[in-house]
Amino acid sequence: MPExxxxxxxxxxxxVPKAEQLKIDPVKKTLVREGVESEINPSDLxxxxxxxxxxxxxxxxxxxxxxxxxRFIQALETAIGMGADEGILLSDxxxxxxxxxxxxxxxxxxxxxxxxxxxxxxxxxxxxSSTGHVGPGMAANLxxxxxxxxxxxxxxxxxxxAKRAVEDGFEVWETTLPLVITVNHGCNHPREPTxxxxxxxxxxxxxxxxxxxxxxxxxxxxxxSGSPTVVDKIExxxxxxxxxxxxxxxxxxxxxxxLDDLEAEGII
Amino acid sequence: xxxxxxxxIGAGPAGSSAAYSLAKEGFSVLLIERGKFPGSKNVFGGRIxxxxxxxxxxxxxxxxxxxxxxxxENISMLSGDTAVTVQYDSLRTGxxxxxxxxxxxxxxxxxxxxxAGEVGAMVITGTRVDDLLVSNxxxxxVRAGGDEVKANxxxxxxxxxxxxxxxxxIRPELIPKxxxxxxxxxxxxxxxxxxxxxxxxxxxxxxxxxxxxxxxxLRGGGFLYTNKDSVxxxxxxxxxxxxxxxxxxQELMERFKLHPSxxxxxxGGKVVEYSAHMIPELGTRMIPRPYxxxxxxxxxxxxxxLSHGYTYRGVxxxxxxxxxxxxxxxxxxxxxxxxxxxxxxxxxxxxxxGVLSELEEFGRTPSFLGNPRIYxxxxxxxxxxxxxxxxxxxxxxxxxxxxxxxxxxxxxxxMQLMKDLLGGTRSx
Ligand SMILES: Cc1cc2nc3c(=O)[nH]c(=O)nc-3n(C[C@H](O)[C@H](O)[C@H](O)COP(=O)(O)OP(=O)(O)OC[C@H]3O[C@@H](n4cnc5c(N)ncnc54)[C@H](O)[C@@H]3O)c2cc1C
Ligand SMILES: Cc1cc2nc3c(=O)[nH]c(=O)nc-3n(C[C@H](O)[C@H](O)[C@H](O)COP(=O)(O)OP(=O)(O)OC[C@H]3O[C@@H](n4cnc5c(N)ncnc54)[C@H](O)[C@@H]3O)c2cc1C
Numbered sequence: 001m002p003e004x005x006x007x008x009x010x011x012x013x014x015x016v017p018k019a020e021q022l023k024i025d026p027v028k029k030t031l032v033r034e035g036v037e038s039e040i041n042p043s044d045l046x047x048x049x050x051x052x053x054x055x056x057x058x059x060x061x062x063x064x065x066x067x068x069x070x071r072f073i074q075a076l077e078t079a080i081g082m083g084a085d086e087g088i089l090l091s092d093x094x095x096x097x098x099x100x101x102x103x104x105x106x107x108x109x110x111x112x113x114x115x116x117x118x119x120x121x122x123x124x125x126x127x128x129s130s131t132g133h134v135g136p137g138m139a140a141n142l143x144x145x146x147x148x149x150x151x152x153x154x155x156x157x158x159x160x161x162a163k164r165a166v167e168d169g170f171e172v173w174e175t176t177l178p179l180v181i182t183v184n185h186g187c188n189h190p191r192e193p194t195x196x197x198x199x200x201x202x203x204x205x206x207x208x209x210x211x212x213x214x215x216x217x218x219x220x221x222x223x224x225s226g227s228p229t230v231v232d233k234i235e236x237x238x239x240x241x242x243x244x245x246x247x248x249x250x251x252x253x254x255x256x257x258x259l260d261d262l263e264a265e266g267i268i
Numbered sequence: 269x270x271x272x273x274x275x276x277i278g279a280g281p282a283g284s285s286a287a288y289s290l291a292k293e294g295f296s297v298l299l300i301e302r303g304k305f306p307g308s309k310n311v312f313g314g315r316i317x318x319x320x321x322x323x324x325x326x327x328x329x330x331x332x333x334x335x336x337x338x339x340x341e342n343i344s345m346l347s348g349d350t351a352v353t354v355q356y357d358s359l360r361t362g363x364x365x366x367x368x369x370x371x372x373x374x375x376x377x378x379x380x381x382x383x384a385g386e387v388g389a390m391v392i393t394g395t396r397v398d399d400l401l402v403s404n405x406x407x408x409x410v411r412a413g414g415d416e417v418k419a420n421x422x423x424x425x426x427x428x429x430x431x432x433x434x435x436x437x438i439r440p441e442l443i444p445k446x447x448x449x450x451x452x453x454x455x456x457x458x459x460x461x462x463x464x465x466x467x468x469x470x471x472x473x474x475x476x477x478x479x480x481x482x483x484x485x486l487r488g489g490g491f492l493y494t495n496k497d498s499v500x501x502x503x504x505x506x507x508x509x510x511x512x513x514x515x516x517x518q519e520l521m522e523r524f525k526l527h528p529s530x531x532x533x534x535x536g537g538k539v540v541e542y543s544a545h546m547i548p549e550l551g552t553r554m555i556p557r558p559y560x561x562x563x564x565x566x567x568x569x570x571x572x573x574l575s576h577g578y579t580y581r582g583v584x585x586x587x588x589x590x591x592x593x594x595x596x597x598x599x600x601x602x603x604x605x606x607x608x609x610x611x612x613x614x615x616x617x618x619x620x621x622g623v624l625s626e627l628e629e630f631g632r633t634p635s636f637l638g639n640p641r642i643y644x645x646x647x648x649x650x651x652x653x654x655x656x657x658x659x660x661x662x663x664x665x666x667x668x669x670x671x672x673x674x675x676x677x678x679x680x681x682x683m684q685l686m687k688d689l690l691g692g693t694r695s696x
Pocket of ligand 1: 012013014041043044065066067068096097098099100101103107121122123124125126128129130131132133134135229231
């Protein structure tokens with residue numbers, strides 16, 4: 001027996017290049033996205049897990065939504081494998097080159113197009129651009145309350161109670177449904193996709209034919225033309241060579257020697 | 269959806285061929301692979317014989333990720349720093365009769381599984397099958413994590429260490445006596461270096477086999493295959509010999525790489541991959557009845573491998589047995605009977621696909637190949653004889669027969685030599 005009425009939820013997920021494989025094109029100064037292994041943005045997995053736990057408890061439905069090229073289908077299949085009911089890909093050449101403003105705009109429009117939701121989940125930020133703009137941007141576009149960096153959530157009688165991580169501790173907030181929640185990295189253990197989940201993903205397939213017109217996007221407001229960000233310069237910082245010295249032997253002596261050396265080299 | 273016509277466990281060459289053949293015939297097929305993608309965990313030497321691929325994809329087998337066509341075979345017997353090599357030049361690449369090619373399993377297995385997917389098999393990766401569902405001696409499904417999926421037939425294509433052939437009760441556990449251990453390195457060179465060093469054309473390559481010093485005269489051998497811009501280099505040794513001689517295979521590999529006949533090829537190269545794997549015993553280890561109620565075993569899982577010191581064949585037999593299993597299942601569907609009795613025609617299908625005849629032909633070889641002298645006395649003998657024949661240092665030259673007789677001293681008797689020779693020719 002669900003504790004409260006069923007929840008309609010959507011989780012926004014982005015497929016990103018694997019963190020350990022991040023490479024910058026030395027000439028174009030942009031991120032290399034082709035030919036590298038990709039994964040679901042890590043905090044989006046935490047968002048998925050948080051939503052799935054709510055679904056386990058309250059019942060209801062969970063959509064996974066992504067905006068990007070067809071290869072993002074893989075991420076949406078994984079989401080269904082984990083327990084999402086459906087995967088929707090908003091894909092359109094006109095969206096290429098979008099910065100966070102059109103991305104938030106397009107995702108908000110897609111959410112409106114897909115129906116009414118109680119909770120819209122996002123990750124706190126992505127590992128390939130890390131702006132953290134998109135969740136709050138969607139809340140603004142949809143005129144909804146937002147709770148960011150959430151680590152725990154509870155829903156009761158149309159109310160949401162959430163614990164959010166702040167710099168020096170936690171805050172607990174309460175607000176009403178519907179709302180936007182962005183989920184803090186590392187707050188839970190995302191489940192693995194199951195065999196039946198993977199079979200389901202293949203059987204029902206991903207709805208991958210949603211384009212800019214379908215969700216009513218104005219071409220001026222998306223893509224490069226809709227993106228006010230101008231990339232002035234990107235610098236890659238070379239890590240300095242480490243000397244890699246090992247101090248062995250008795251702890252007290254080793255530490256004393258280390259401190260002496262650090263002092264001698266003017267580090268402390 | 270928790271029911272399929274057929275579930276295939278393992279997307280190696282055997283599993284993907286079975287899945288492809290069945291899906292093409294309209295069966296609903298679930299192909300489950302534990303690796304992140306097909307081929308991600310698979311190890312082999314590096315050469316695939318073309319004939320089964322031509323049967324599976326008569327139109328477009330050349331679209332397979334072929335590294336180089338094998339146009340030259342060398343067998344070298346190593347002793348000390350010396351080597352005696354027998355070279356065989358086969359057909360040039362233009363010929364449609366080209367016999368084998370080199371491949372990288374990462375690419376090959378991925379391609380084969382993709383072909384299965386294209387004709388409708390559902391290929392699921394990153395999932396390990398944990399158990400078979402069995403009731404009253406009939407296999408009726410698989411379990412992975414908490415999930416159960418059912419099918420009329422389960423095909424085990426899970427490779428040499430197949431736990432499912434064991435679980436279905438058709439194969440005993442492997443014992444060290446029955447297995448060899450192989451290590452392999454992929455050494456990156458450049459395309460040009462390969463073509464210069466091996467004296468081959470653009471799409472051409474070589475397959476080299478080594479016995480003798482390479483295994484420190486234990487039963488087994490070494491191999492070298494040329495890929496597009498790398499070589500696959502490896503050593504395989506009987507695991508019983510390894511332990512009784514307290515030898516580490518890694519050490520043999522390191523020394524092998526330093527042998528002058530290998531050094532000249534790999535100099536300046538970079539090791540980009542290292543892997544180790546088991547291989548069923550020298551010769552054949554096929555299980556007599558690779559079927560049970562609702563269950564078939566294909567490829568390495570059924571022991572369909574031919575291996576000796578200087579040649580390894582498994583991928584071709586894996587593909588053929590996958591095709592044979594598909595035939596069997598098709599016939600079983602026609603009579604709607606998936607019992608062991610009905611599936612026993614698998615033996616017939618294996619025979620008509622040439623799997624059994626290949627294995628039986630080699631059936632006599634193991635006793636010959638099990639003969640330790642093949643790996644020790646003979647390489648030493650040959651290298652010794654030729655060394656003395658070709659050493660010109662101003663001293664008096666001896667007669668060939670004399671040299672041979674002296675080199676044989678303490679290594680082997682004339683009687684033994686005759687017996688081995690006879691045994692060898694008979695089993696070839
Ligand atoms: C300086 C700079 C230059 C850039 N240049 C380009 C460029 O030329 N071309 C280009 O394509 N991109 C470019 N980007 C990337 C692009 O702006 C962002 O990837 C995109 O707008 C989302 O922002 P983000 O990755 O920072 O997401 P964040 O705001 O950090 O993400 C927060 C959450 O929003 C959700 N989310 C974000 N993106 C998506 C999505 N696509 N689908 C579904 N959910 C999502 C996820 O839940 C995510 O966890 C650039 C980024 C920067 C910072
Ligand atoms: C060192 C070495 C050199 C060799 N050289 C050659 C050569 O040059 N030419 C040649 O033809 N043969 C060679 N062989 C033999 C050849 O590799 C095998 O015969 C061949 O790979 C058999 O194919 P298979 O599909 O039966 O099994 P495999 O290729 O072993 O495939 C089994 C698959 O099942 C998957 N799997 C296993 N357990 C599970 C599970 N529980 N759930 C899901 N998936 C599972 C594995 O990940 C794997 O993908 C060599 C072998 C070795 C070890």
